[in-house]
Amino acid sequence: DIQMTQSPSTLSASVGDRVTITCRASQSISIWLAWYQQKPGKAPNLLIYKASSLETGVPSRFSGSGSGTEFTLTITSLQPDDFATYYCQHYHGLGTFGQGTRVETK
Amino acid sequence: QVQLVQSGPEVKKPGSSVKVSCKASGGTFSSAIIIWVRQAPGQGLEYMGRAVPLRGFVNYAQKFQGKVTMTADKFTSTAYMELSSLRSEDSAIYYCAKAHLGYCDGTGCYSDAFDIWGQGTRVTVSS
Numbered sequence: 001d002i003q004m005t006q007s008p009s010t011l012s013a014s015v016g017d018r019v020t021i022t023c024r025a026s027q028s029i030s031i032w033l034a035w036y037q038q039k040p041g042k043a044p045n046l047l048i049y050k051a052s053s054l055e056t057g058v059p060s061r062f063s064g065s066g067s068g069t070e071f072t073l074t075i076t077s078l079q080p081d082d083f084a085t086y087y088c089q090h091y092h093g094l095g096t097f098g099q100g101t102r103v104e105t106k
Numbered sequence: 107q108v109q110l111v112q113s114g115p116e117v118k119k120p121g122s123s124v125k126v127s128c129k130a131s132g133g134t135f136s137s138a139i140i141i142w143v144r145q146a147p148g149q150g151l152e153y154m155g156r157a158v159p160l161r162g163f164v165n166y167a168q169k170f171q172g173k174v175t176m177t178a179d180k181f182t183s184t185a186y187m188e189l190s191s192l193r194s195e196d197s198a199i200y201y202c203a204k205a206h207l208g209y210c211d212g213t214g215c216y217s218d219a220f221d222i223w224g225q226g227t228r229v230t231v232s233s
Contacts, residue, residue, distance in 0.1 A: 001167065001168055034219035034220070036151075038151075043201055043203075043223035043224065043225060043226055044143075044151065044201075044203075044223060045223075046219055046220060046221045049218060049219035049221075050219070055219075055221065085150075087150065087151050089151075089153075089219070089220075091205070091217065091218075091219050091220065092216055092217075093213075093214055093216060094153075094155070094156065094165050094167060094214075095141065095153050095156075096153055096167075097143070097150060097151040097152070097153055098150075099150050100150040100151070
C-alpha cells in the first residue's frame with residue numbers, strides 16, 4: 001500500500017497568515033491527490049482534487065500544488081473559519097490518507 | 107444534489123458484528139465508487155476499502171481484510187459495511203463517501219476525489 005506522510009502534525013498560526021502543509025507519497029501517485037478539511041464532529045469536506053484543482057464553492061485562498069511524490073496545500077490568508085484539521089488523500093485505486101495537520105490559533 | 111444518509115448509532119458487545127448502511131438520497135450509485143473510512147476518537151481518518159456497485163467490485167485495505175465486508179445494491183442505491191469480531195479498538199465513527207467512477211481496467215477501478223460524504227455512524231464496542 002502507498003503511504004502518505006503529512007507535515008507538520010500541528011501548525012500554530014494567526015488570522016491573515018500564509019499557511020503551507022506538505023504531503024509526501026511513498027511512491028509516485030502522479031496528480032491523484034486530494035485535500036480535505038475536517039471540523040470537529042463533522043465529515044471531511046473536499047477542498048482540492050487532482051493535486052491543484054479547486055473544488056466548486058471552495059474559497060480561492062486555498063490552493064494545491066505538486067505531482068509525483070510531493071504535494072502542498074497553501075492557504076494564502078488564514079481566516080477564522082479555516083482553523084480545522086486538514087488531510088491529504090491518495091485516491092487513485094485503493095487510497096490512503098495522511099495523518100492530518102491540525103491548524104490551531106497561535 | 108445527492109446526499110448520503112447513514113444508519114444510526116450502534117452499541118455492540120465485543121465479538122459481535124455490526125452492519126452500517128449508507129443510502130444515496132436524491133441520486134443513485136449508477137456511476138460511483140463508495141469508500142468507507144473510520145475515525146477513532148481523537149484520531150485521523152483511516153481508509154477501510156471501496157466498492158463499485160455497477161461492477162460488483164470490492165477492494166479492502168490490507169489491515170481490514172478478513173475483518174470487513176462491503177456490499178452495495180445499485181438498485182436501492184444503498185451501500186453496506188459489515189465489521190466482524192468487534193473489539194474495543196473498533197469503536198469509532200464510520201463514514202461512507204462517494205466519488206464519480208472514472209473507469210475500470212484490468213488493474214482495478216478508478217475514480218475522482220470523494221466529494222460527497224455521509225454524516226457518519228458512531229459505533230461503540232463495550233461489554
